[in-house]
Amino acid sequence: MIPHPASEVTDSVYDKLLHGWLAGELRLVNKGLPRERRSLDELLLQERPAIRCTDGSEQPVKRNELRLLSDLLEEKERKSLLLPILIEMTGDETEAVVLCRSDIELKVLTSILGMRLNYERPGRVRIYRPQLALLRSKLRTTTQYAFSSSMRND
Amino acid sequence: MAQIMKVRPTKIELVKLKRRLKLSQRVQKIVKDRLSILTMEFLQAARDTVTAKQRTLTAMSEAYKAMTVASGYHGYVALQKELVACEADITVSAGPRSVAGIRLPSLELNEPSGGLRGYNLTQTSSIVDSASDTSREALRAIIELAELQRGLELLGAEINRTKRITNALEYIVIPSLQVTIRFLSMKFEERDREEKARLKRVKVLLARKEQ
Numbered sequence: 057m058i059p060h061p062a063s064e065v066t067d068s069v070y071d072k073l074l075h076g077w078l079a080g081e082l083r084l085v086n087k088g089l090p091r092e093r094r095s096l097d098e099l100l101l102q103e104r105p106a107i108r109c110t111d112g113s114e115q116p117v118k119r120n121e122l123r124l125l126s127d128l129l130e131e132k133e134r135k136s137l138l139l140p141i142l143i144e145m146t147g148d149e150t151e152a153v154v155l156c157r158s159d160i161e162l163k164v165l166t167s168i169l170g171m172r173l174n175y176e177r178p179g180r181v182r183i184y185r186p187q188l189a190l191l192r193s194k195l196r197t198t199t200q201y202a203f204s205s206s207m208r209n210d
Numbered sequence: 211m212a213q214i215m216k217v218r219p220t221k222i223e224l225v226k227l228k229r230r231l232k233l234s235q236r237v238q239k240i241v242k243d244r245l246s247i248l249t250m251e252f253l254q255a256a257r258d259t260v261t262a263k264q265r266t267l268t269a270m271s272e273a274y275k276a277m278t279v280a281s282g283y284h285g286y287v288a289l290q291k292e293l294v295a296c297e298a299d300i301t302v303s304a305g306p307r308s309v310a311g312i313r314l315p316s317l318e319l320n321e322p323s324g325g326l327r328g329y330n331l332t333q334t335s336s337i338v339d340s341a342s343d344t345s346r347e348a349l350r351a352i353i354e355l356a357e358l359q360r361g362l363e364l365l366g367a368e369i370n371r372t373k374r375i376t377n378a379l380e381y382i383v384i385p386s387l388q389v390t391i392r393f394l395s396m397k398f399e400e401r402d403r404e405e406k407a408r409l410k411r412v413k414v415l416l417a418r419k420e421q
Binding site: 075081082084085086087088104106109113114115116118119120145185188189192193196197200201203 | 243308313375
């Protein structure tokens with residue numbers, strides 16, 4: 057193939073465009089991640105419970121979801137449960153991983169899904185898509201998707 | 211069929227292309243995952259919308275029924291006189307919630323604090339209480355339906371956009387990169403073979419000269 061005389065210039069622009077677009081896509085999927093997670097107790101005390109995201113916006117948290125979570129937990133546990141609960145997408149289209157810092161998150165998951173769950177690895181609980189749909193339908197604003205970097209590196 | 215890109219046949223270009231292919235494949239994986247999440251959310255939202263619509267219709271019909279019974283019991287004028295004092299602005303907390311990079315509306319009715327109804331409880335009957343409760347329930351259902359329906363529209367539009375990106379990556383960007391990489395690799399292999407053949411020929415010529 058004979059290279060076009062202008063191919064170098066054209067290609068470099070194309071390259072920049074592609075890179076910019078791809079980087080934008082990566083940024084976009086993790087836009088709603090929380091900057092800091094707040095405890096259930098703290099959110100229950102707020103007049104308008106909200107969580108600050110990495111893009112600077114504030115995501116409101118529904119009171120009925122907070123009430124549901126507080127009904128599931130004891131007084132002491134409410135202080136330790138950090139929201140939103142992060143759901144890591146593993147790149148496998150049938151599974152997701154819920155990041156559980158403590159047993160409280162596991163207790164919440166077990167109660168909401170109505171089944172016994174176990175740690176896959178410390179701090180990680182693997183759930184399947186139907187369970188994920190059920191979890192998201194009950195906890196829309198208190199759970200958040202995270203597209204992990206480990207997935208990007210494989 | 212994927213087209214070969216116009217690139218200079220150099221090793222640097224090949225390295226660049228390989229890097230770009232890797233990046234494209236990684237993004238394709240993420241975008242595909244995002245698409246499946248959005249589809250799952252869309253289906254869930256569609257199911258919830260149907261339920262919310264039914265709930266709204268039931269709540270509205272119950273509220274109208276309760277109001278009709280209350281106005282029949284107390285008299286329309288007396289009921290209006292009683293209720294005019296407790297008129298209040300409805301406030302709704304609104305904000306965006308992010309789902310895999312897309313902002314969906316989140317609406318919630320602000321409940322009045324203290325649970326006060328605003329009208330005179332001694333002058334009215336429990337029928338008015340029931341009408342008030344059903345009306346509030348109807349209001350809650352309407353707000354939920356509004357949130358779900360707008361979310362459904364936004365999710366649909368985003369699914370279309372993401373599908374276009376996935377298709378572009380799957381059928382245009384990645385195949386054309388693969389074809390170009392294969393073409394360049396073959397070109398370099400061909401060059402190597404030519405070089406080897408030339409060296410062999412030179413070696414033979416030199417050997418002949420020495421003899």
